[in-house]
Amino acid sequence: MKNQKIKIAIIDLTDCEGCQVELLSLREKLLELTNNVEIVNWRLAQGKSQKGPYDLALVEGSALTSEEMEILNKVRQESKFLMALGTCATLAGIPGMLDKNKRGYWYKKIYGPKYKPLGIDALPIAAVVKVDYLIHGCPVKGEEVLRVIGEFLAGRLPESPDDSVCFECKAKANPCRLINKQPCLGPITQAGCGAICVSGGEMCWGCFGPRRQHNKKALVKILEKISKPEDIERYFSMFWHRIEADNKKKKV
Numbered sequence: 001m002k003n004q005k006i007k008i009a010i011i012d013l014t015d016c017e018g019c020q021v022e023l024l025s026l027r028e029k030l031l032e033l034t035n036n037v038e039i040v041n042w043r044l045a046q047g048k049s050q051k052g053p054y055d056l057a058l059v060e061g062s063a064l065t066s067e068e069m070e071i072l073n074k075v076r077q078e079s080k081f082l083m084a085l086g087t088c089a090t091l092a093g094i095p096g097m098l099d100k101n102k103r104g105y106w107y108k109k110i111y112g113p114k115y116k117p118l119g120i121d122a123l124p125i126a127a128v129v130k131v132d133y134l135i136h137g138c139p140v141k142g143e144e145v146l147r148v149i150g151e152f153l154a155g156r157l158p159e160s161p162d163d164s165v166c167f168e169c170k171a172k173a174n175p176c177r178l179i180n181k182q183p184c185l186g187p188i189t190q191a192g193c194g195a196i197c198v199s200g201g202e203m204c205w206g207c208f209g210p211r212r213q214h215n216k217k218a219l220v221k222i223l224e225k226i227s228k229p230e231d232i233e234r235y236f237s238m239f240w241h242r243i244e245a246d247n248k249k250k251k252v
Contacts, residue, residue, distance in 0.1 A: 012061050013071065082130070096124070133158060168195035177198065
């Protein structure tokens with residue numbers, strides 16, 4: 001695959017398109033990438049798109065509707081490799097905060113009794129189809145996407161980092177929130193964000209997903225000493241709510 005121009009599709013489902021905007025912000029670096037690849041399907045940046053097959057598909061967003069489920073399955077069937085792009089795709093993100101059995105109530109509450117909802121449930125796309133690699137981030141880091149595609153062009157699947165956000169906090173000399181009795185999910189969250197939230201004075205909410213060797217139980221015991229049970233539940237409702245998603249759906 002080294003000297004071969006590969007076909008890439010960038011597909012969006014239910015999302016804010018923030019990850020795709022991050023890719024667009026790469027500008028010249030994105031143009032350099034097109035020397036080796038051909039982006040043939042990208043709604044946000046192209047007027048026309050080509051149908052599959054694709055060598056690589058990057059999918060942003062969660063499949064919230066039955067139509068999006070069909071799109072996701074079709075893209076999976078047409079792609080040699082499929083990668084989840086951003087937290088909505090990898091962890092269900094903000095759309096996944098709401099449980100399936102509560103959606104009907106809120107649809108009526110917000111849009112009125114006559115509204116016919118299309119949304120079914122927001123799940124990580126790996127709960128619907130086979131995913132070859134997860135690119136976490138809310139939004140993703142453009143440089144990381146370039147690294148992942150570069151690995152793909154070299155004929156190998158990339159490896160995700162196994163450091164925690166704590167490693168990045170130490171590199172930036174951030175005071176430890178937990179030591180100072182402030183909540184934080186950094187110890188169990190995969191590095192890659194540059195500890196941007198903690199550096200800005202906020203807790204880590206875990207948008208890069210769990211690191212491979214995480215110990216959630218140990219962190220919860222620490223959080224129990226400084227937070228109320230309902231607050232701990234809220235900390236994990238942002239991005240960790242669907243990590244153990246319903247995997248009973250058939251994967252293709």
